[in-house]
Amino acid sequence: MRSALSTLEVVRPRSLDHALEALGRSVSGERLVPLAGGTDLFVYLNAGTPPGTRYLDLWGLRELRGIRVRDGGVRLGALTTFREIREHPVLGRRFPSLVAAAAEVGAWQIQNRATLAGNIANASPAGDSLPVLMAHDAKVDVRSARGAREVAFERLYRGYRELTVDADELITAVTLPFPPARSFPFFRKVGTRRAQSISKVVFSGLLALDRERRIAHVRLAYGSVAPVTLRARRAERALRGEPLAASVAARARAALAEDIAPIDDIRSSRDYRLAVAGNLLEQFLRAAAESRARR
Amino acid sequence: MIEFVLNGRGRRVRVPPMKRLLDVLREDCSLPGTKEGCGEGECGACSVLLDGRTVCSCLVPVVQVRGARVVTVEGLDRGGRPSALQRAFIDLGAAQCGICTPGMLVTAAELLRHARGRVPSEEEVREALAGNLCRCTGYQKIVDAVRAAARGASRDGAAGTSGARAPGRSRAGTARAKRSRTARTKRSRRRG
Numbered sequence: 001m002r003s004a005l006s007t008l009e010v011v012r013p014r015s016l017d018h019a020l021e022a023l024g025r026s027v028s029g030e031r032l033v034p035l036a037g038g039t040d041l042f043v044y045l046n047a048g049t050p051p052g053t054r055y056l057d058l059w060g061l062r063e064l065r066g067i068r069v070r071d072g073g074v075r076l077g078a079l080t081t082f083r084e085i086r087e088h089p090v091l092g093r094r095f096p097s098l099v100a101a102a103a104e105v106g107a108w109q110i111q112n113r114a115t116l117a118g119n120i121a122n123a124s125p126a127g128d129s130l131p132v133l134m135a136h137d138a139k140v141d142v143r144s145a146r147g148a149r150e151v152a153f154e155r156l157y158r159g160y161r162e163l164t165v166d167a168d169e170l171i172t173a174v175t176l177p178f179p180p181a182r183s184f185p186f187f188r189k190v191g192t193r194r195a196q197s198i199s200k201v202v203f204s205g206l207l208a209l210d211r212e213r214r215i216a217h218v219r220l221a222y223g224s225v226a227p228v229t230l231r232a233r234r235a236e237r238a239l240r241g242e243p244l245a246a247s248v249a250a251r252a253r254a255a256l257a258e259d260i261a262p263i264d265d266i267r268s269s270r271d272y273r274l275a276v277a278g279n280l281l282e283q284f285l286r287a288a289a290e291s292r293a294r295r
Numbered sequence: 296m297i298e299f300v301l302n303g304r305g306r307r308v309r310v311p312p313m314k315r316l317l318d319v320l321r322e323d324c325s326l327p328g329t330k331e332g333c334g335e336g337e338c339g340a341c342s343v344l345l346d347g348r349t350v351c352s353c354l355v356p357v358v359q360v361r362g363a364r365v366v367t368v369e370g371l372d373r374g375g376r377p378s379a380l381q382r383a384f385i386d387l388g389a390a391q392c393g394i395c396t397p398g399m400l401v402t403a404a405e406l407l408r409h410a411r412g413r414v415p416s417e418e419e420v421r422e423a424l425a426g427n428l429c430r431c432t433g434y435q436k437i438v439d440a441v442r443a444a445a446r447g448a449s450r451d452g453a454a455g456t457s458g459a460r461a462p463g464r465s466r467a468g469t470a471r472a473k474r475s476r477t478a479r480t481k482r483s484r485r486r487g
Binding site: 005006007008009010012035037038039042043045046047055057059060083106107108109110112113194195196 | 311
């Protein structure tokens with residue numbers, strides 16, 4: 001076996017409280033590394049670059065599992081897998097863009113193990129589910145032995161791979177409010193190939209029109225085009241209060257270039273990402289207009 | 296000591312907790328059928344069923360397998376004979392170098408079990424197997440073999456995984472498969 005793995009320690013908490021205590025105690029020395037489905041973590045371990053020598057195994061904690069539908073929305077336990085998201089009937093009806101994103105995370109092997117909170121905590125700017133959470137105004141429940149708090153997903157990232165979650169805190173759940181009535185959700189990931197690829201650009205949009213057919217509510221969220229997943233606020237402003245028209249889309253696209261800051265890297269180039277991000281915005285607006293026309 | 300159920304039998308291993316399930320299977324359980332390809336969850340060569348779901352065993356620490364059911368390619372046969380799925384791979388030449396074959400069989404077994412006698416479409420098979428890479432690129436024969444096995448399974452009730460098949464399922468499966476065959480025939484007539 002990989003010899004480095006034989007020296008790693010694992011703490012297996014009996015309960016969430018026990019986990020939070022152990023994590024809190026570890027902060028003064030070597031911090032325990034939270035371990036869920038392992039699909040990101042074991043890539044580092046197998047490559048010989050472990051992020052620590054002591055791990056906190058969360059996999060057995062029932063308190064972190066389950067999808068609950070409530071009056072105003074859904075609450076997904078931190079350990080909810082992408083497979084569970086794909087197969088959930090209420091999510092399929094009310095959050096189709098989240099289900100679409102879940103279906104494009106790796107392939108079955110990864111979806112069966114990878115968790116929503118793992119995707120969030122890994123904090124890759126290319127995380128597939130992250131733009132969807134942002135477009136839906138998700139809130140993240142965070143807990144430590146000191147107490148619990150709720151963080152708007154939008155304010156979760158401080159910078160590249162850096163969370164506003166403290167060292168002794170764990171993500172315990174994600175809450176998504178139901179989107180406005182008759183809103184149009186959208187998700188698209190552009191990668192090198194259809195399956196098993198990390199995105200060049202990943203986008204999720206949400207839009208609702210008022211009675212006058214003007215855009216009343218709009219969210220445009222992008223991944224892989226900046227150090228963190230972000231909302232394209234200038235482009236959103238260009239759309240709010242306007243009709244779904246080609247001229248409006250063109251103005252939003254021009255504004256989008258000021259919102260995002262893509263770079264050249266191993267997966268794509270700045271110019272390509274800019275072009276694709278704009279194309280996805282226009283595709284979203286066209287699809288929303290067509291869906292409106294069909295009704 | 297970590298206890299789990301391996302190919303239908305109880306198994307105990309004394310190994311470090313973060314040892315990969317892949318290495319435990321190959322080194323401690325003498326089951327070398329599961330292969331290591333990329334070691335980063337991209338290729339699916341190390342796929343095994345964990346509580347009935349396909350996973351990359353190179354990304355699973357054995358400590359998380361405690362109390363779980365693991366099925367490897369060695370556990371897919373039916374009492375020493377190839378399953379319908381394995382038979383179809385042999386008959387249709389769905390293996391070239393063979394490195395990806397155990398992982399393909401394992402993931403396809405999950406697909407067929409979920410399909411419950413229905414023959415999955417080519418697109419469904421390709422989506423299910425998207426996490427299993429074949430470096431010889433012999434995908435078409437693999438997809439054909441999975442669908443052929445599903446058609447065979449829908450006739451004689453032989454699903455892809457060993458054991459634990461509910462009695463009566465096979466007959467229901469046959470009825471469903473007949474319906475889906477009829478529907479397909481009608482569709483293709485309409486197209487023609």
